[in-house]
Amino acid sequence: MAASSSRLIGRAATPLIYLVLLAAWELLADTLKVPAWILPAPSAIFQAAVKWAPELIQDGWVTLRETVGGFLLAIVLSLPLAILISLNPLARKLLYPILLGLQSVPKVAVAPLVILWFGLSEWPKIVVVVLVCFFPILVNMVAGLEAVPKTMLDLMRSLGASPHMVFRRLRLPVALPHFFTGCKVAVTFAVIGAVISEFVAAQDGLGYLILISTAQSQTPLAFAAIALLTLLSIALFHGVEFIERRVVDWTP
Amino acid sequence: MIAAAYPGSAPPRSSAAVVAAIDLKGVTKTYAGRDGGSVHALGPVDLRIEPGSFVSVVGPSGCGKSTLLRLVAGLELPNEGVMQRYGTALDGPSHEVGIVFQEHVLFPWITVLENVLLPADVLALPKAISRERAMRLLEMTGLKDFAHLRPQMLSGGMKQRAAFCRAMLSDPRLLLLDEPFGALDALTREELSLELSRLWQELGRTALLITHDIEEAILLGDRVLIMSERPGTIRTDIAVDLPRPRNADTVKLPRFQEIKHQVRDIIFNRAQA
Numbered sequence: 001m002a003a004s005s006s007r008l009i010g011r012a013a014t015p016l017i018y019l020v021l022l023a024a025w026e027l028l029a030d031t032l033k034v035p036a037w038i039l040p041a042p043s044a045i046f047q048a049a050v051k052w053a054p055e056l057i058q059d060g061w062v063t064l065r066e067t068v069g070g071f072l073l074a075i076v077l078s079l080p081l082a083i084l085i086s087l088n089p090l091a092r093k094l095l096y097p098i099l100l101g102l103q104s105v106p107k108v109a110v111a112p113l114v115i116l117w118f119g120l121s122e123w124p125k126i127v128v129v130v131l132v133c134f135f136p137i138l139v140n141m142v143a144g145l146e147a148v149p150k151t152m153l154d155l156m157r158s159l160g161a162s163p164h165m166v167f168r169r170l171r172l173p174v175a176l177p178h179f180f181t182g183c184k185v186a187v188t189f190a191v192i193g194a195v196i197s198e199f200v201a202a203q204d205g206l207g208y209l210i211l212i213s214t215a216q217s218q219t220p221l222a223f224a225a226i227a228l229l230t231l232l233s234i235a236l237f238h239g240v241e242f243i244e245r246r247v248v249d250w251t252p
Numbered sequence: 253m254i255a256a257a258y259p260g261s262a263p264p265r266s267s268a269a270v271v272a273a274i275d276l277k278g279v280t281k282t283y284a285g286r287d288g289g290s291v292h293a294l295g296p297v298d299l300r301i302e303p304g305s306f307v308s309v310v311g312p313s314g315c316g317k318s319t320l321l322r323l324v325a326g327l328e329l330p331n332e333g334v335m336q337r338y339g340t341a342l343d344g345p346s347h348e349v350g351i352v353f354q355e356h357v358l359f360p361w362i363t364v365l366e367n368v369l370l371p372a373d374v375l376a377l378p379k380a381i382s383r384e385r386a387m388r389l390l391e392m393t394g395l396k397d398f399a400h401l402r403p404q405m406l407s408g409g410m411k412q413r414a415a416f417c418r419a420m421l422s423d424p425r426l427l428l429l430d431e432p433f434g435a436l437d438a439l440t441r442e443e444l445s446l447e448l449s450r451l452w453q454e455l456g457r458t459a460l461l462i463t464h465d466i467e468e469a470i471l472l473g474d475r476v477l478i479m480s481e482r483p484g485t486i487r488t489d490i491a492v493d494l495p496r497p498r499n500a501d502t503v504k505l506p507r508f509q510e511i512k513h514q515v516r517d518i519i520f521n522r523a524q525a
Contacts, residue, residue: 155357158325158345159374159422169373173361250360251404 040220045227048220055209060228062205066122066194067236070129071187078134082141086171087163103135108196115201125197125205132193133186137179144178145171180244187240191233206232271339273426273458274301274324279333280483281319292483294319296333299477299486301460303338303425306452308461308469309486310515311479317462320484321430324460325351338425347375350419352432356411358403358418365390365399368417375422382421389417392451409440416448420455427452429461433468442500445471449498466515470508471498478518488518 022042028034029041036044049056081099084091111128118124148171156166198207206225213221280295294316301307311317322328323335326345335342337349350371358367365386372382390396393413395406403411412432419427432448433441445468452459452472463469469476470492478488492511494502502508 149357151353151355151357152359154327155351155353156374157327158349158351159371160345160347161374165374169370170359173359176361248361250402 037217037219040223044220045223048218049224049227052221052224056206056224056228059204059206059209059225060232062122063191063194063198063207063229064232066125066197066205067129067187067190067232069122070126070193071133071183071190071236073126074130074133074137074186074190075183077130078138079141082138082145083167085138086142086145087167099135099138102131107131107193111197111200115197120201120203125194125202128197129190129193132189136185136189137182140178140182140185141175144175147178148174177244177248180240180248183240184237184244187236188233191229191236195229271303272300272336273303273305273338274299274342274460275334275336276300276324277334279323279330279335281316281323281328282331294323294482294484295330297484297486301426301458303458304456305474306459306461306472307475307477308463308473309477309479310463310466310469310519311484312481312519313464315479315482316484317479318430320479321428321460321462325349325428347371347422348425349428350422350424350426351428351430352412352415352419354431354434356403356408356415358411358414360402360404362402363400364395364403364406364414367403367414368399368421370418371422377422385423386417386421389420390414392454393417393447407440408436409444412436412444413447416451420457425458427457427459429459429463431463432461434464441465441468446498446500448472449496453497466512466519467503470494470511470515471502476511476515478515490515 026041026043029039034041040048081095085095086092107128110131111124114127114131115124118127152170152174153166156170161169194205195207195210198205199211202208206229209225210222213219213225276297276299278296278298280297281293283291283293285291297320299320309317309320319328323330324337324342326337326342326349329343337346358364359370362370365383368386368390369382371377372379372386387396387399390399393416395410395413395417398406398410398414403414406414412435416432429448433444436444449472459472461469461472473492476490476492477486478490479485480487490511494505494508494511
């Protein structure tokens with residue numbers, strides 16, 4: 001009895017703390033009479049969300065497309081490079097410093113240039129997302145491909161396995177959990193990348209919506225957009241985790 | 253009898269020619285040290301293993317006995333000396349050799365059966381025959397009901413049995429055992445070494461066992477080779493004239509105890525070799 005009730009408390013703890021924080025926010029906004037254009041109460045944000053639902057959904061869809069598109073493109077681009085770097089010492093020496101240098105460039109600073117180069121379509125946003133996602137996936141994949149225990153390599157060598165066989169039967173499965181770690185980091189970055197590029201130049205997307213609603217003192221709408229972005233980010237993270245659990249179904 | 257499972261595979265013991273399974277002459281191994289110096293790990297070693305025999309190697313830890321096994325396996329090349337395997341130069345790994353490592357080295361992402369079948373995939377052996385043979389090996393080692401589970405569901409002893417099945421899958425002429433029971437508890441170790449003794453007799457293959465357990469070395473071996481401290485050389489070669497099949501009662505025989513004391517005395521320098 002005691003055990004089950006303590007488990008119930010344990011399970012309810014997380015939603016409870018959110019509710020308490022929201023209630024405190026509502027109460028403080030109400031008693032301190034904070035103007036809604038500076039810090040709206042949760043109830044005002046909710047009202048704005050309902051009122052502007054069509055815009056939020058439409059702009060949310062744009063941002064989701066850019067995020068997922070850029071994320072997937074980053075996977076497609078980084079995987080072959082990771083394999084090349086892990087297999088070929090020369091490729092590693094040539095490519096790694098370049099990629100490391102590129103990674104050190106702040107992506108936010110590059111965003112205006114990317115817009116300049118790629119124009120006002122969805123492409124510049126996707127490019128920024130790719131830039132942000134590319135490196136975490138690459139680095140983790142390279143590390144994964146090289147994280148093979150020596151004993152397992154000895155086993156494959158003792159069987160006279162070809163490099164291709166070692167790659168397929170050993171390196172790839174060992175690398176998979178690392179790959180997903182990179183993906184989980186990257187997908188969170190991806191949302192940030194999309195919003196930043198929308199800040200720079202866009203006619204739609206949640207970043208754009210935040211920008212214009214703040215400019216027009218529609219602060220509750222800006223907060224609603226931020227809330228939606230947060231939910232989007234959480235959903236994408238859990239989506240990757242869901243796929244990971246399906247693919248990596250072993251404990252090392 | 254499960255020998256000669258594949259067409260053209262190793263002939264059974266009886267028809268083996270006089271050529272040695274393993275023949276090492278003046279073999280040494282030196283490793284490059286971290287500080288630019290070098291570590292003389294092994295040798296010079298002369299070693300001849302007759303086909304069909306079971307040879308145990310015992311020695312203090314760090315004496316280079318694992319290095320010896322890695323050389324025989326073709327995983328490493330010697331600095332000096334000549335190595336031959338069944339009459340041809342030993343210069344790399346061979347499908348004629350099966351290895352059981354100290355750790356089970358089972359892949360956690362595939363089932364026990366798929367692990368046992370790994371050599372068949374790598375060596376491109378016929379699928380149906382390999383699968384049938386894998387199931388028979390798993391049955392012999394009492395793992396049939398666990399074939400479709402992941403290795404992490406198995407106990408330490410069961411994992412090592414699965415590793416043995418994998419080593420035997422390609423029907424190797426030579427079985428190399430690198431402290432295969434070293435990571436197991438004492439009870440499981442005794443149980444498994446008796447089981448290995450039985451299987452070895454049934455399968456009829458040449459075997460080289462590296463171990464630090466004197467009883468295990470005597471119980472399994474036709475010969476016990478005692479190695480010196482690093483750089484490891486073979487100090488003494490003792491013939492184990494105990495009857496086969498050997499079982500749990502073998503260790504109680506006076507002759508077993510006699511050999512055991514002899515080996516201990518040599519290892520701990522209480523007698524002249």
